[in-house]
Amino acid sequence: MAEQKKLKLGVLTSGGDAPGMNAAIRSVVRTAHHYGIRSYGIKTGYEGLFAGDIEEIDHADVSGIIHRGGTILRTARCAQMMTEEGQKKAAEIIKILRLDAIVIIGGDGSFRGALALSKLGVNVMAIPATIDLDMDCTDYTIGFDTAVNTAADAIIRIRDTSSSHERCSVVEVMGRNSGRLAIMCGLVGGAEEVLIPENPVDTSSVIEQVLHNRSQGKHHNLIVVAEGVGNSNKLAKEIERVLGIEARATVLGHFQRGGTPTARDRMHATIMGYTAVKGIVDDEKSKAVVYRHGKHVLLDIEEATTAKKEYSPRLYDMTKILAI
Numbered sequence: 001m002a003e004q005k006k007l008k009l010g011v012l013t014s015g016g017d018a019p020g021m022n023a024a025i026r027s028v029v030r031t032a033h034h035y036g037i038r039s040y041g042i043k044t045g046y047e048g049l050f051a052g053d054i055e056e057i058d059h060a061d062v063s064g065i066i067h068r069g070g071t072i073l074r075t076a077r078c079a080q081m082m083t084e085e086g087q088k089k090a091a092e093i094i095k096i097l098r099l100d101a102i103v104i105i106g107g108d109g110s111f112r113g114a115l116a117l118s119k120l121g122v123n124v125m126a127i128p129a130t131i132d133l134d135m136d137c138t139d140y141t142i143g144f145d146t147a148v149n150t151a152a153d154a155i156i157r158i159r160d161t162s163s164s165h166e167r168c169s170v171v172e173v174m175g176r177n178s179g180r181l182a183i184m185c186g187l188v189g190g191a192e193e194v195l196i197p198e199n200p201v202d203t204s205s206v207i208e209q210v211l212h213n214r215s216q217g218k219h220h221n222l223i224v225v226a227e228g229v230g231n232s233n234k235l236a237k238e239i240e241r242v243l244g245i246e247a248r249a250t251v252l253g254h255f256q257r258g259g260t261p262t263a264r265d266r267m268h269a270t271i272m273g274y275t276a277v278k279g280i281v282d283d284e285k286s287k288a289v290v291y292r293h294g295k296h297v298l299l300d301i302e303e304a305t306t307a308k309k310e311y312s313p314r315l316y317d318m319t320k321i322l323a324i
């Protein structure tokens with residue numbers, strides 16, 4: 001009797017890395033192994049497809065990575081994949097490689113690439129991973145929890161020195177055009193003020209707030225600024241100039257994107273990786289694994305790629321209420 005052909009999947013990480021990506025890769029490869037599917041690691045995101053930088057990986061190759069930050073497959077933002085020509089070329093390569101499915105782990109840009117590939121006949125399974133939590137299709141994206149923990153830890157350290165010196169501290173966190181990461185960092189870091197791009201505030205009213213806080217006996221003033229607002233240094237200088245209160249700005253930058261993923265990130269990454277491969281086994285076509293209402297489910301890739309996640313006004317208002 002002829003041996004049944006083994007399915008082959010490709011797995012890649014794309015866009016900005018996020019803590020937990022390795023846990024997702026491990027879960028994909030090990031679940032595939034369990035179901036008799038061969039896994040191929042595509043290096044450096046979509047770039048690796050074009051360069052042919054692809055290698056078979058098995059369960060032993062993903063040993064000892066569940067707790068590691070970054071991505072063993074490396075990642076990149078691929079300009080070629082943003083063009084129609086590049087997308088067609090990528091789909092061709094996947095066909096030549098006879099990959100039955102591609103698991104794409106990344107943020108909204110990576111999902112757009114996945115959607116384009118699916119329209120060209122490639123079976124894709126997309127897993128949301130970005131510290132920004134800015135994808136409307138899902139209540140959770142891998143990496144967010146670790147980034148919040150890292151930033152919150154930095155914020156409370158800054159708060160100590162801010163308090164000792166009776167300074168105003170402006171801490172800028174990542175998030176691209178989204179204020180979600182900043183709001184959560186502000187909430188759990190006990191910030192006096194959170195500035196987000198979705199709700200612009202005048203510098204003068206920030207300054208007024210700082211003054212008000214001082215009059216209430218606060219020894220420090222902690223302002224969390226989202227990357228999308230930016231200009232933290234300028235704001236600190238302006239506060240110092242107008243109020244005569246010493247102010248310092250700290251831009252956390254890529255510091256937030258590294259480090260050991262939290263248990264929450266490892267949990268989501270593990271379940272999402274498993275769900276993606278189980279979808280392939282169950283003959284699902286072109287889906288995204290999303291977390292909705294407490295469950296990890298498959299959603300059509302087109303539906304998963306459309307909307308940008310709005311910030312939560314409820315959480316934003318909470319930052320104000322709790323900052324008295």
Ligand code: F6P
Nearest residue numbers: 016107130131132174175176227
């Ligand atoms: O999307 C994740 C993210 O860290 C954003 O918060 C940030 O705007 C961007 O990536 C930075 O990208 P890069 O690492 O390419 O500078």
